Amino acid sequence: MRMxxxxxxxxxxxxxxxxxxxxxxxxxxxxxxxxxxMSAMCMAIYFRGMDPEETYELTMAMLDSGDxxxxxxxxxxKADKHSTGGVGDKTSLVLCPMxxxxxxxxxxxxxxxxGHTGGTIDKLESFPGFTTALAEDAFLxxxxxxxxxxxxxxxxxxxxxxxxxxxxxxxxxxxxxPLIVSSIxxxxxxxxxxxxxxxxxxxxxxxxxxxxxxxxLARGLAETGRxxxxxxxxxxxxxxxxxxxxxxxxxEVKEALSALRGEFREDxxxxxxxxxSQILVGGGAAADEAAARAMLEKAVSSGAAxxxxxxxxxxxxxxxxxxxxxxxxxxxxVQMPVPAATGGWVRRIHAQDVGLVSMRLGGGRASKEDxxxxxxxxxxxxxxxxxxxxxxxxxxxxxxxEAAAAQAAEMLRAxxxxxxERAERPPFIKGVVR
Ligand code: URA
Numbered sequence: 001m002r003m004x005x006x007x008x009x010x011x012x013x014x015x016x017x018x019x020x021x022x023x024x025x026x027x028x029x030x031x032x033x034x035x036x037x038m039s040a041m042c043m044a045i046y047f048r049g050m051d052p053e054e055t056y057e058l059t060m061a062m063l064d065s066g067d068x069x070x071x072x073x074x075x076x077x078k079a080d081k082h083s084t085g086g087v088g089d090k091t092s093l094v095l096c097p098m099x100x101x102x103x104x105x106x107x108x109x110x111x112x113x114x115g116h117t118g119g120t121i122d123k124l125e126s127f128p129g130f131t132t133a134l135a136e137d138a139f140l141x142x143x144x145x146x147x148x149x150x151x152x153x154x155x156x157x158x159x160x161x162x163x164x165x166x167x168x169x170x171x172x173x174x175x176x177x178p179l180i181v182s183s184i185x186x187x188x189x190x191x192x193x194x195x196x197x198x199x200x201x202x203x204x205x206x207x208x209x210x211x212x213x214x215x216x217l218a219r220g221l222a223e224t225g226r227x228x229x230x231x232x233x234x235x236x237x238x239x240x241x242x243x244x245x246x247x248x249x250x251x252e253v254k255e256a257l258s259a260l261r262g263e264f265r266e267d268x269x270x271x272x273x274x275x276x277s278q279i280l281v282g283g284g285a286a287a288d289e290a291a292a293r294a295m296l297e298k299a300v301s302s303g304a305a306x307x308x309x310x311x312x313x314x315x316x317x318x319x320x321x322x323x324x325x326x327x328x329x330x331x332x333x334v335q336m337p338v339p340a341a342t343g344g345w346v347r348r349i350h351a352q353d354v355g356l357v358s359m360r361l362g363g364g365r366a367s368k369e370d371x372x373x374x375x376x377x378x379x380x381x382x383x384x385x386x387x388x389x390x391x392x393x394x395x396x397x398x399x400x401x402e403a404a405a406a407q408a409a410e411m412l413r414a415x416x417x418x419x420x421e422r423a424e425r426p427p428f429i430k431g432v433v434r
Contacts, residue, residue: 003027003037010044018057025061029160035167042164042173050178055220056227058178062186065160069136071107071192074144077283078105080193081275082184084208084217085117086201087355088242092120092150093256095272097308100147101299102276102292104283107143108150109157109191113364113372116205116355118249121152126250126329126374130318146311157190175207181220189228195282196225196232197275202430203240205351211236211430218433233278236430237271241349241384244268248363248377250330251398255379257326260306266383267428272296274429330375332398336405337381338412343390346382348417354378357411361399376400378412385425388418 001023010016016024024041027033050058071078079099083089096106110132113119121132132152134142142149155162161183168174188196198221201207202214218234225232244267246255258264259272277292286292299305306323314320322328358364362373380395382388394416399405 003033003041007037007040007044010041010048013048015051016054021054021057022061025058025065025160029065029163038164038167039171039173042168042171042176042179045178046173046176049176052220052223052227055178055181056224058182059185059189059224059228062158062160062164062182063189066158066190067156068190069107069157069192071140071143073140074105074107076103076105077195077285078107078143078193079195079197079279079283080106080108080188080191081197081199081279082188083199084180084184084201084206086239086243087116087118087205087351088244088247088252089118089201090123090244090246090252090256091199091268091271091275093123093253093309094259094268095275096148096150097260097305097312098272098296098299099276099279101304101308102280102285102295104195104279104285105143106148107139107191107193108148109153109187110150111153116352116359116364118247118252118355118358118364120150122372122374123249123252124150124316124318126253127313127318127322128328130313130316132316134316142315146315147308148312149316150312153187158186161186177213177217177220180207180217181224185221185224185228185232189230194231195279196230197278197282198232198234199271199275200234200236201239202236203238203351205242205355206239215431215433218431222433231282233282234433235274235278236433238267238426238428238430239351240426242351242354242380243271245380245383246377247354247358247380248361248398249372249374251377251379253329254326257306257309257323260300260309262300270428274432278432332375332400334399334402334405336397336399336402336409337393338395338397338409339391340388340394340416340418341390341413342418343388343392344418344420345422346384346386346388346416347419347423349380349384350415353415354380354412357397357408357415360411361397361404361408373400378408382416385423387422
């Protein structure tokens with residue numbers, strides 16, 4: 001086979017055979033196929049797409065490029081959750097302990113943040129001493145004994161995705177449905193859970209900007225998962241404005257803790273109840289969604305979820321005292337409110353731009369090697385649909401210096417669209433695809 005022939009076939013709208021897809025992924029992972037040819041193939045796939053059979057074959061070839069985690073040593077049902085990425089997305093920090101407190105185990109591998117989106121691993125490192133570099137046996141033991149563990153993705157799982165994702169990131173080919181489906185599902189299949197729930201973000205802060213694209217992606221994920229013999233549920237959720245109110249690593253951890261204490265609800269808790277109930281029903285721990293929601297609510301109100309989270313932080317070497325006293329988490333020296341220039345109703349908050357404000361403050365990475373500042377970020381005082389008076393605070397910038405805060409405050413003000421008429425908030429949960 002010749003890679004140039006496969007590129008030409010896809011460029012002209014042809015269908016790649018399973019043997020061709022496998023040959024291409026194996027060759028690229030080994031380094032036999034150069035980046036420039038794979039870039040051309042990604043662009044051809046971006047424009048021509050792939051049918052369900054091709055998408056499935058690509059997923060399986062990427063899965064077979066590396067190791068798989070064997071969760072059979074962990075008793076009971078094991079679940080996993082993945083988000084397509086957004087701004088202020090601290091869902092895993094709240095969802096995993098809630099689900100674990102209800103008896104379903106969560107074995108989760110997570111990544112670091114890049115660009116305007118944050119990463120769970122970075123957020124967790126806000127706890128002094130916390131490590132996500134767990135050996136496989138320690139990971140399995142913790143999932144079994146504590147009920148959940150969150151570890152960093154290892155190089156041995158899906159090396160094809162690691163290479164391909166880095167290439168897509170610099171060739172404007174991330175937002176391709178078959179490439180996203182195969183990237184996400186190959187990693188989730190390698191991680192070995194019985195039940196997989198995916199949070200497909202939709203809106204200005206997400207890869208999928210329209211509902212149509214997000215639902216197409218959700219259907220592609222559910223269908224490919226079904227072909228691979230897994231129960232995959234995809235929930236399409238809004239990412240037009242940031243999730244919750246905090247954006248920035250330690251600030252998001254504080255908001256997650258406040259959700260686990262039952263004090264912060266809003267969109268964040270709605271998302272955790274929705275994803276969590278899919279997991280509990282899918283895992284056979286609840287008869288239906290209503291029963292699952294009641295169990296999850298109780299896990300929060302009884303303090304069981306917060307206690308689970310403290311056990312998890314301790315098990316991964318972190319200072320669990322910070323779970324009960326968030327003042328022990330990193331704090332930025334400068335906190336500057338951002339007053340509204342005009343009054344009215346908040347009509348939009350550009351999620352991606354809010355993510356970029358946090359990144360500019362030092363809370364995110366422009367390149368993989370960048371060091372990040374865990375303390376900085378923004379906390380929104382206003383969300384879409386809320387009234388704001390002239391001079392009232394839209395949010396607070398948490399910064400290292402006064403100069404950085406002043407610059408970020410200007411940027412944050414520009415993220416808000418304020419109008420004279422009240423904006424209807426679009427539904428936050430857009431639908432569930434099984
Ligand atoms: N998340 C992933 O893991 N892969 C993608 O391609 C997009 C989002």
